Amino acid sequence: MSQALRILTVTLNPAFDLVGRVPRIEIGEVNTVETLGLYPAGKGINVAKVLADLDVDLSVSGFLGKDNQGDFVQLFEQNKLDDQFQRIDGKTRINVKITETENDVTDLNFLGFNVSEQDWQTFVDHSQQWHTQFDLVAVCGSLPRGISAEQFADWLKSLKNQGLKVVLDSSNAALTAGLKASPWLVKPNHRELETWIGRKLNSIDEIIDAAKELQAQDIENVIISMGAEGSIWLSKDAILQAQPPRCENVVSTVGAGDSMVAGLIYGLTKGFEQAHTLAFASATSALAVSQSNVGVSDKAQLETILQQVKISQL
Numbered sequence: 001m002s003q004a005l006r007i008l009t010v011t012l013n014p015a016f017d018l019v020g021r022v023p024r025i026e027i028g029e030v031n032t033v034e035t036l037g038l039y040p041a042g043k044g045i046n047v048a049k050v051l052a053d054l055d056v057d058l059s060v061s062g063f064l065g066k067d068n069q070g071d072f073v074q075l076f077e078q079n080k081l082d083d084q085f086q087r088i089d090g091k092t093r094i095n096v097k098i099t100e101t102e103n104d105v106t107d108l109n110f111l112g113f114n115v116s117e118q119d120w121q122t123f124v125d126h127s128q129q130w131h132t133q134f135d136l137v138a139v140c141g142s143l144p145r146g147i148s149a150e151q152f153a154d155w156l157k158s159l160k161n162q163g164l165k166v167v168l169d170s171s172n173a174a175l176t177a178g179l180k181a182s183p184w185l186v187k188p189n190h191r192e193l194e195t196w197i198g199r200k201l202n203s204i205d206e207i208i209d210a211a212k213e214l215q216a217q218d219i220e221n222v223i224i225s226m227g228a229e230g231s232i233w234l235s236k237d238a239i240l241q242a243q244p245p246r247c248e249n250v251v252s253t254v255g256a257g258d259s260m261v262a263g264l265i266y267g268l269t270k271g272f273e274q275a276h277t278l279a280f281a282s283a284t285s286a287l288a289v290s291q292s293n294v295g296v297s298d299k300a301q302l303e304t305i306l307q308q309v310k311i312s313q314l
């Protein structure tokens with residue numbers, strides 16, 4: 001099948017993920033943690049890694065600290081990702097992810113490096129040519145220090161004004177500001193949607209109502225992910241709900257959201273129908289929770305999960 005869209009993922013604040021497992025975190029005590037891995041990551045890089053595993057050619061951009069870039073460069077080379085990252089002074093952050101036996105993952109996400117005004121201006125200037133190279137730009141993850149929510153929103157608007165399809169997957173102030181730029185597709189999780197709307201959402205109906213408010217901000221595709229409960233996609237054509245098979249052996253939920261974004265982009269790029277795209281994205285994300293690292297190493301397993309995803313029209 002041919003690839004219709006030229007894709008770039010942007011990670012302004014990448015991270016090494018230090019992933020481990022412990023039966024239970026004892027707060028204030030010494031905890032011995034089983035190491036699962038130390039991976040070059042960050043939301044847009046994870047999305048790119050999954051797409052590369054699915055044989056999609058794409059480019060990656062954002063900022064990388066000069067002092068510890070080796071593993072990232074190796075990852076880009078191994079996955080044949082076109083490296084358009086801008087190098088800046090300092091180190092890329094390390095985030096700590098601990099899975100407890102009976103619980104979800106505890107994330108310790110650090111703030112990251114500082115991007116100078118000059119670095120940001122260089123980046124913005126460069127991005128004004130992206131329409132000549134790309135059709136779809138996925139902007140994923142938090143903002144590093146030095147970039148304000150307002151600067152971020154203005155920049156996203158400039159991407160949209162170039163005619164690019166902008167995918168946004170972020171949280172907190174960056175999400176709220178970024179939504180003002182009316183991206184083409186957004187994928188907040190349940191909790192991020194609650195933060196944006198400022199109230200608890202206790203049922204599917206309440207989630208859909210909140211998602212409709214998002215959609216009304218001129219956002220074509222609103223996907224709300226709800227962990228093991230699956231996801232909901234509101235588009236102009238339909239409201240679809242997906243239920244993936246519940247993964248019984250959760251190794252790490254880190255990267256589930258990123259894998260879902262990658263699966264959505266994959267389906268949209270290949271011209272799949274909406275229901276098939278959501279099923280595919282659900283399978284990709286369900287596969288992610290059964291492994292510590294992000295990526296699709298076993299396509300047969302992906303296909304098996306895909307057969308078990310249930311899609312319903314609401």
Ligand SMILES: Nc1ncnc2c1ncn2[C@@H]1O[C@H](COP(=O)(O)OP(=O)(O)O)[C@@H](O)[C@H]1O
Nearest residue numbers: 189225226227228230231246247256257285286
């Ligand atoms: N325990 C699980 N079993 C099966 N699928 C899951 C599980 N947890 C997450 N997923 C899949 O991953 C998607 C994204 O997970 P979620 O936790 O909502 O995203 P994020 O990582 O952005 O917080 C879900 O919509 C679902 O398809």
Ligand SMILES: O=P(O)(O)OC[C@H]1O[C@](O)(COP(=O)(O)O)[C@@H](O)[C@@H]1O
Nearest residue numbers: 041042043095141142255256257258
């Ligand atoms: O940029 P943020 O919001 O701090 O998130 C970065 C973290 O998100 C991740 O990309 C995982 O995201 P998801 O679990 O939402 O898919 C990690 O690799 C990384 O440490």
